[in-house]
Amino acid sequence: MAENSVYMDTRVFTDIVGEIGGTTANCVLSEESLSKIDVFEKTKVGREMNEILKLFYKSTDTYRHEASESLPRALLTLRDSMIEQDRILSNGLTVDTNRR
Numbered sequence: 567m568a569e570n571s572v573y574m575d576t577r578v579f580t581d582i583v584g585e586i587g588g589t590t591a592n593c594v595l596s597e598e599s600l601s602k603i604d605v606f607e608k609t610k611v612g613r614e615m616n617e618i619l620k621l622f623y624k625s626t627d628t629y630r631h632e633a634s635e636s637l638p639r640a641l642l643t644l645r646d647s648m649i650e651q652d653r654i655l656s657n658g659l660t661v662d663t664n665r666r
Contacts, residue, residue, distance in 0.1 A: 591634035
C-alpha cells in the first residue's frame with residue numbers, strides 16, 4: 567500500500583458500524599436507582615449527589631443517542647464519500663495495456 571492512501575473493506579467497515587450502532591442502542595441504564603434517591607435529600611451532600619446522578623443519567627442517554635445514531639450515520643457517510651472519491655479517481659485513470 568502506498569503512503570497517504572487508505573484501504574477499506576467496505577463490508578467489514580459497514581458491519582463494524584452496524585455493531586457500534588446496535589450495541590450502543592442497547593446500553594440503557596435502569597432508572598430504578600433514580601426512584602430511590604429521595605433518601606439522600608436530607609443532607610446537603612446528598613442533594614448534590616442526587617443532582618450529579620441525574621446529570622449522569624441524562625449524559626448517558628445523550629451518549630447512547632449520539633453513539634447509536636449520529637456516529638454510525640457519520641461513519642457511513644464517510645464510507646460513501648470515500649467510495650465515490652475512489653470511483654471518480656479510478657474513472658480518471660487511463661491505462662495503456664499495449665506497452666509491455
